[in-house]
Amino acid sequence: MTLVNFRDPATLADPAGRWIRPGALYRSAQPFPNDNAGISAQLRTAGVRTIVDLRGEAEARDDDWAVSAADGVEVVAARIQPTSGELAAAMREMTTDAGLGAFYLLMAESAPEAVKLAVEAAARPGGVLLHCAAGKDRTGFLTALLLDLLGVPAEEIVADYARTGAALTQIFEGLAERNRAALNDYENGTLVVPRPLLEAPAGAMTAFLELVGSRYGGTEGFLAHCGVDAGTVAAFRAKAAASAEQAVAPAAGVTA
Known part of the structure; x- marks a missing residue:
């Protein structure tokens, strides 16, 4: 068994290698039902040396x-x-x-230390895997911020986010098996999940990027708000940017 929705954004968002260095950054859902030899081999082959677990404490398990x-x-x-x-x-x-999209920014703003820790981890040598539970929401907005730092155009960032839609059936099956009690709450009508959260709509990521631009002047401004220093941003670019010029030049960013 391997990770669901595991992918390198460079493969589809930047097949020509204009902005992202392949093998620097990966994204996925959490392991279903948990880690195993197949997943470990998958990560080894991809060169992943660091996993950034974005889930809350109640979602994670020791194994x-x-x-x-x-x-x-x-x-x-x-x-x-x-x-x-x-x-x-x-x-x-x-x-x-x-x-x-507004919910994504609110969630990011609610956890500045976690955002800072995730970006610092993404700047480490070797491949880095970001994941949450579904690999869609928290993974989606953090991947978007990192891609924006590399100057990836907004439309490509949005398209990368929306690709998770193709894996949602498999993701929800894994989540249902892992979280049977929560599913029972949903079936009994005590847990209401808004329709957008059950999808990966392009409009959500578009709105998120626009809000980051209008409120913080772009990704670098938001990350600075979270405590990410310029050295960390430079280290991530030096590691993950496709060219030396991108590693030192400011990203294009998204403005309202």
């Missing part, structure tokens, strides 16, 4: 990455809690794709 950790992969817990009073209220009010 989730036991096999890969024993194989020498370091696991960094950058916990972004998916619910809080403010996030729960925003989820209840969510009805549109743009509302999901």
